[in-house]
Amino acid sequence: MDRVALLIMSEDCMGCHACEVACKQEHGLDVGPRLIQVVERAPLFVPLYCHHCSRAPCQVACPADAISRDDRDIVLIDEEACIGCLACVEACPFGAAQFDEERNVAVKCDLCRERLLDGGEPACARACPTRCIVWGGVKSISERVARRAAARQLMT
Amino acid sequence: MGETKQIRTSCRGCHGGCGVIAHVKEGRVTKVEGDSEAPIGRGTMCSKGLAVTQLAYHPDRILYPMEKTDSGWERISWDQALDTIADRFRGVVEEHGAESIVVGQGTGRDYESFLYRFANLLGTPNVLTAGHMCYVSRVGATLITCGNLPVSDFEGEPKCLVVWANNPLWANPDEYKGVDFWAAYQKGTRLIVIDPREGFLAKRAELWLQLRPGTDAALALGFLNVILEEGLYDEEFVERYVHGWEAFVDRVEEYPLGKVEEITWVDKGLIREAARVYATTKPACIQWGVPIEQTINCTDSNRLLTALMAITGNLDAPGGNVFFVPPPVRVVSEFGLHRDLPKEQRAKRLGGDQYKLASRVALVTPKAVWDAILTGEPYPVVAGLLCGTNPVVTRANAKEVHAALSKLEFLAVIDFFLTPTAELADIFLPAATWLEQDYVGDFWKRHGYVMARQKVVEIGECWQDHKIFQELGKRMGQEEHWWATLEDALNYMLEPSGMDFREFVRGGYLKSEMRYQKYEEKGFSTPTGKVELYSTLLEKWGYDPLPQYREIPESPVSRPDLAEQYPYILNAGLRTPVFFHSEHRMIPWLREIRPDPLVEIHPATAKRHGIEDGQWAYIESPRGRIKQRVKLNSGIDPRVVVAEHGWWYLEAEAPDHGWDVSNVNVLTDNDPAGYDPAMGSTNLRVLLCSISPCQNE
Structure with a gap:
């Protein structure tokens, strides 16, 4: 299967936080772990989220081999195997590896894998009103970003 | 394991509108998401709507009627609650008259028509809403100026967007949602932002005018000054469709740019540039926000922005500010039975002599009510019914609001939680969230749509607000004006469309075919049939017929x-x-x-x-x-x-x-x-x- 990824074009993020609530709802998470989070630094907004890195620091750091990739390169945590050591939380440069204190396990974005298998889109992308959350094959994301850059230059 | 059903409905987390798919399993909503096929929201949802399950199933939500007793709140039945309210209200009517009961709601919500129907049949002219400084004030100001509320036509491909005191991406701009604004912007428009604060849009804008808060009317006069001076207005439109042009021009000339800069803190060169871009980029629309309505300059700010739309030829033009054709359903004023309020009762509206435009749109200003409660002048107000409103937090001078509501002899409140306002009540009635109701959603708006909202679940003994007004009305001698069931009432609302509520739900929404520049056939719906930059109604009522800027009463300039x-x-x-x-x-x-x-x-x-x-x-x-x-x-x-x-x-x-x-x-x-x-x-x-x-x- 083709590799999939997700990218937030942060310039277009207007800080509505809809993605955060959509994600919590989709994953049944309560207050605490935030798999996607938008930090406000008025007038800018900084989205923090999992990039499903090619060489994922969380996977490298995990001493229990609880972090793996599926056939679409989505980086996943096996909660059964997780020993709750926080090594991935420390290793992630994006603050995207989170810890669920209720269950004592690390949690992270699974790119709404189940929704993708059903032909849907990630919950965060579905909610976003500026459509700044793009996902799909890596090549198609690159192409979209390039198209957008070209459109911007034509506008000015 | 039960199946998960997906049910199409529409949100009312804010004023409402966005299409939703609710996922329901074993009688419980497990998830909501945007409905990609809905014309409002277009598949997106905001954080508030997405969090509805945490509202509906909140552990502190009140799920049954309650009465306050000496030992605190106690659960009672709906019959007991409604009978108590009806008895107390009948007592007030007999002793003081219906005007001594205030009926109120907070932000614009689509039970307004039921609330007004109840209040008008009851005979009280004292309906307290947020409308005196939010939206209805804009509707009122534009009704007397151009006959209807001009709304941004984002789908009409504007080439210039002026965002005036609004953040359509964060706050609900009453009509369309931010997603349509964004789609228009992404097509490549010029963007002018007027805001005291550098937000997301101000940062992206070609021109950002950082004005002194509250001086919007002066800034609009500055725009008009440039447009008149440089001849950037639509002469043919002005000649054919504007009433009072010469007097208006004289008034605008009283605000030269140097003076406007001094008032607004905005550089006059920047004002000139922004006015030129707005007036010369066609079509252009002004997306206006509520702050301009929440000062002493409310009516005139609204009238001045309408003047900008009109004289640049953007009124009811594609991509400008337009009058959307309403869908074929009964309108709020008809369903609300405004004509049934007896003339002698209308004459008793608190502050009605003083605030004649508010009275025209059936509103009172809150302080008139607080004063009547606290002083008994001009007559006592002793009882209240408040729905979806928390005036202790949302109205000016909270301490006075709290004192006034505390003094009422009897108060009933309809809400989800025991808010600081609800805590002052004698009877609490539990309201249904939007997941628990059938309705013709967005019924009161002017964006050309109505959205089907259908009951997805029932929770506790909560009733939707509409049903509460209907059932209370029946207990107050209004039987002949209400229906056996709520669905009957909705069928009546939908009657002009030729469909009943169930057919409406199957279709999801109704929209009328849009027609532009309707004034070419029938003029504008004002006394002169023109855009009244000089208002004959304001003149008749004894106000300044021309817009002006008044200094904010508590500012570094005035105090x-x-x-x-x-x-x-x-x-x-x-x-x-x-x-x-x-x-x-x-x-x-x-x-x-x-x-x-x-x-x-x-x-x-x-x-x-x-x-x-x-x-x-x-x-x-x-x-x-x-x-x-x-x-x-x-x-x-x-x-x-x-x-x-x-x-x-x-x-x-x-x-x-x-x-x-x-x-x-x-x-x-x-x-x-x-x-x-x-x-x-x-x-x-x-x-x-x-x-x-x-x-x-």
Whole structure:
């Protein structure tokens, strides 16, 4: 299967936080772990989220081999195997590896894998009103970003 | 294991509208998401709508009617609750007259028509809503100017967007949602932003006009001055369709750019440039926000923006500000039975003689009600029925509001939670959320759609607001004017469309075919049939028929005597993306995002007072003192402090729930000297304040 990824074009993020609530709802998470989070630094907004890195620091750091990739390169945590050591939380440069204190396990974005298998889109992308959350094959994301850059230059 | 059903409905987390797919399993909503096929929202949803399951299933939500007794709140039946209210109201009508009962709602919600139907049949002219300073004030001002409310036509491909005191991506702009604004913008428009604060859009804008809060009318006069001076207006339109042009021109000339710069703090070169871009880029639309309505300049600000739309040829033109053709359903005024309110009762409307435009749109200004409760003048108001409103937090001069509501002999409140206002009630009626109701959604709006909302679940003994008014009405001798069931009432609303509620639900929404420039056939719906830049109605009612700028009553200009003690302009009412007015603070997902009320100050202001970013600070006005957490923002003027509104704490001790801790309306004033003369709009936005660090916090 083709590799999939997700990218937030942060310039277009207007800080509505809809993605955060959509994600919590989709994953049944309560207050605490935030798999996607938008930090406000008025007038800018900084989205923090999992990039499903090619060489994922969380996977490298995990001493229990609880972090793996599926056939679409989505980086996943096996909660059964997780020993709750926080090594991935420390290793992630994006603050995207989170810890669920209720269950004592690390949690992270699974790119709404189940929704993708059903032909849907990630919950965060579905909610976003500026459509700044793009996902799909890596090549198609690159192409979209390039198209957008070209459109911007034509506008000015 | 039960199957998960997906049910199509529409949200009402804010004013409402966005299409939703609700996922229901074993009688419980497990998830909601946007409906990609819906014309409102287009598949997106905001944080508030997405968090509805945490609202509907909140452990502190009240799920049955209650009566306040000596030993606290006690559960009662719907029959007991409605009979009690009906008995008490009948007693008031016999002793004082129906006008001594105030019926109220808060922000615009689509039960307005049921509420008005009940109040008009009851015979009380005293209906208290937010309308005197929010939306209805705009509807009123535009009705008398051009016959209808002009709405941004984002689908009509505007080439220039002027965002005037609004953040359509965060706050609900009453008609369309931000997603349509964004789609229009992405097609490549010019963008002008008028805002005292550098937000997301101001940062992207080609031109950002950072005005002194509350001076929008003066800035609009500056725009008009440039357009007239440089001949950038549509001469043919003006000649054929404008009433009072010469007098209007004379008035505009009283505001040369130098004077406007002095009033607004906006560089006159920038005003000139912005006016040129707006007037010469066709089509252009103005997306206007509510702050311009919440000062002494409410009516005239609205009229001046309408004048800009009109004379540039953008009124009812594709991509401009248009009059959407309403869908074929009964309108609010007809369903609300405004004509059935007896003339002698209408004449008793509190403040009706003074605020004639408000009276025209069936509103009272809140202070007239508080005064009648507290002083008995001009007659006593002794009982109330409030639905979906928390005036202790949302109306100006909160301390007076609290005192007045506390003094009522009898109060019934319809809500989800025991708010600081509900705690003052004698009877609490539990309202259904939008997941638990059938309705013709967005019925009151002017965007050309109605959206089907259908009951997805039932929770506790909650009733939808509409049913409460219908059933209470039947107990008050209004049987012949109501229906056996709510669905019958909805069928009546939908009758002109030729379909019943079930057919409507199957279709999802109704929209009429849009037609532009309708004035070419039938003129404008005003007394002269033209756009009345000189208002014959304002003149008839004894107001200035031409728009002007009035200085804000409590500003460094008008009250230099207060400047030493209160050196900053407080721009009150900053919106957050995760709460709607005073709602949602108890929703865990939303509160995690915004745990505390925020006051934004410039880094230089913080330095001057020794305040750190993230520290709690006291904000003080001549009315009182509150505290909020400081967020530094270099994108506001160092002379301005910007504070959030709507804060109270369900988790804090009952019955107060901390209503006076962070509530910005402890600071605002409701002195009638600061009201819009025709509309009675309260100044909720601009006042003087000081700021100082909270110690030990």
